[in-house]
Amino acid sequence: MPEILSNGSDASSLLSQVRGGTLEAISNADMTYQLKDRSLFIEDAFIGGEWTTKEKTFEVWEPASATVLGKVANCDQDDFRKAIQSAFDAQPKFFESTTGTARGVMLRKWNDLILANQEDIALILCLENGKTLAEAKGEVAYAASFISWFAEEATRSYGVTIPSSYPNTSLSTIREPIGVCGIITPWNFPAAMITRKIAPALAAGCSVVIKPPSETPYTCLALTKLAIEAGLPPATIQVCPTKDRQAALELSTNPQVRKISFTGSTNVGKMLAGLAAKTLKRVSLELGGNAPVIVFDDADIDVAVEGVMFSKFRCSGQTCVCANRIYVQSGILKAFTERLVARVAQLKMGSGLDPTTTQGPLVNKAAVTKISEHISDALSKGAKVEFGGISKDDGKEKGFFCPPTVLSGVTAKMVVANDESFGPLAPIFEFGSEEEVLRLANDTEFGLAGYFFTRDIGKAHRVARRLEVGMVGVNTGKISAAEAPFGGVKESGYGREGSLYGMEEYQTIKSITVSTV
Numbered sequence: 001m002p003e004i005l006s007n008g009s010d011a012s013s014l015l016s017q018v019r020g021g022t023l024e025a026i027s028n029a030d031m032t033y034q035l036k037d038r039s040l041f042i043e044d045a046f047i048g049g050e051w052t053t054k055e056k057t058f059e060v061w062e063p064a065s066a067t068v069l070g071k072v073a074n075c076d077q078d079d080f081r082k083a084i085q086s087a088f089d090a091q092p093k094f095f096e097s098t099t100g101t102a103r104g105v106m107l108r109k110w111n112d113l114i115l116a117n118q119e120d121i122a123l124i125l126c127l128e129n130g131k132t133l134a135e136a137k138g139e140v141a142y143a144a145s146f147i148s149w150f151a152e153e154a155t156r157s158y159g160v161t162i163p164s165s166y167p168n169t170s171l172s173t174i175r176e177p178i179g180v181c182g183i184i185t186p187w188n189f190p191a192a193m194i195t196r197k198i199a200p201a202l203a204a205g206c207s208v209v210i211k212p213p214s215e216t217p218y219t220c221l222a223l224t225k226l227a228i229e230a231g232l233p234p235a236t237i238q239v240c241p242t243k244d245r246q247a248a249l250e251l252s253t254n255p256q257v258r259k260i261s262f263t264g265s266t267n268v269g270k271m272l273a274g275l276a277a278k279t280l281k282r283v284s285l286e287l288g289g290n291a292p293v294i295v296f297d298d299a300d301i302d303v304a305v306e307g308v309m310f311s312k313f314r315c316s317g318q319t320c321v322c323a324n325r326i327y328v329q330s331g332i333l334k335a336f337t338e339r340l341v342a343r344v345a346q347l348k349m350g351s352g353l354d355p356t357t358t359q360g361p362l363v364n365k366a367a368v369t370k371i372s373e374h375i376s377d378a379l380s381k382g383a384k385v386e387f388g389g390i391s392k393d394d395g396k397e398k399g400f401f402c403p404p405t406v407l408s409g410v411t412a413k414m415v416v417a418n419d420e421s422f423g424p425l426a427p428i429f430e431f432g433s434e435e436e437v438l439r440l441a442n443d444t445e446f447g448l449a450g451y452f453f454t455r456d457i458g459k460a461h462r463v464a465r466r467l468e469v470g471m472v473g474v475n476t477g478k479i480s481a482a483e484a485p486f487g488g489v490k491e492s493g494y495g496r497e498g499s500l501y502g503m504e505e506y507q508t509i510k511s512i513t514v515s516t517v
């Protein structure tokens with residue numbers, strides 16, 4: 001948990017302004033932010049179809065001011081058990097009483113309500129996560145796009161007919177919901193990571209128990225309120241915010257939960273998969289990345305720079321698909337580095353609420369410390385700061401800010417080559433040949449995303465096939481969309497989200513053999 005950084009504010013007086021359902025506005029040390037619909041700022045859990053106030057709460061921080069934004073219900077194991085039981089009881093009724101079309105209609109309505117409240121949700125998201133208001137609005141639209149996508153997919157849950165080898169026999173399949181799904185999501189996309197999981201689950205006819213990220217629970221609670229308003233039966237969605245990891249483990253051990261979908265670190269993913277194996281739950285894991293970006297000599301340098309800017313600095317570098325290692329071929333190294341530095345110099349760090357800001361703070365102080373350690377390690381082994389750099393005071397004053405930084409002369413021996421920075425650090429490695437760079441790019445236990453830039457069509461197809469990742473961007477840094485399968489290989493996890501594959505993660509296939517005599 002981040003420690004309080006001194007900025008002269010009195011956290012307890014802020015709390016009295018922001019607590020509870022009587023909230024008029026969200027306040028931090030400096031400002032009060034008005035919501036159009038104040039009822040969207042919720043601090044309760046949602047269990048058994050009811051908003052549930054808890055005596056025990058945990059603090060949620062605003063990264064831009066390093067102050068407390070509010071206090072949210074801290075669910076215990078008993079709350080998780082109640083939520084799971086209620087979801088378990090509700091699920092068969094939900095599936096049996098609704099057609100795919102009816103579930104699609106509810107999801108479509110939820111999508112519409114989210115978009116109608118885009119400004120308020122974006123404000124909540126911006127305050128608790130730190131990303132810029134423009135990015136937050138973009139994330140709300142991105143989150144809604146998964147709901148509208150799966151509203152359509154709900155109506156297209158096909159089975160097949162199979163020629164039987166037995167005489168006078170018809171054989172076919174139907175898809176059924178897997179049951180209660182435990183949903184565990186990260187703070188970097190407080191809206192989109194929830195909807196990317198629960199929209200397909202609900203479309204399939206499952207019920208869900210969500211453990212939202214403790215850093216950013218407010219967005220999830222606001223989305224839940226709108227889901228219920230959209231007509232989704234209350235007990236099909238349960239939300240248990242908590243800081244108590246042990247309590248949340250109930251999701252992976254309780255036999256009534258049939259599926260776990262987790263986005264987060266590889267270590268936690270492995271631990272959850274191990275626990276879930278005891279009751280043979282289906283598991284989807286979207287875990288850490290260490291994305292390579294390869295810029296070949298024949299690339300359009302401006303296109304490559306823009307691709308790197310998007311893939312590296314989106315959400316201040318805090319995405320699993322962010323460029324972590326930038327390999328540039330010797331012939332264009334100097335030109336590429338100069339142009340990247342010129343673009344990074346245009347970034348503006350600050351509070352996400354300031355419309356001129358392009359880079360919000362990192363999520364907490366530990367995130368700033370990690371970048372600082374990556375930079376120090378690289379410099380001690382011969383890298384050079386081309387732009388930015390971090391001083392010992394970064395992250396110690398108001399807000400968890402970390403300057404966008406470009407390093408050159410980075411090599412495989414440096415920590416940044418093997419460890420996901422999860423921040424605005426762009427390390428440039430030089431390479432000579434295609435063979436060499438593919439060996440370097442694949443030399444990691446991770447395999448989530450990879451990008452490269454070339455104008456050679458043969459190379460484009462060859463390198464795309466040889467990169468050991470789940471998602472490839474060729475001449476682009478933008479690979480995420482509702483229709484694109486999202487997921488990794490190796491220790492970046494398994495399962496695919498979004499796309500035509502996303503709903504089957506929440507379904508089982510039943511075969512039906514009918515004797516026709």
Ligand code: SIN
Nearest residue numbers: 188318319320321480
């Ligand atoms: C993530 O960082 O896990 C999600 C990024 C995305 O959806 O683009």
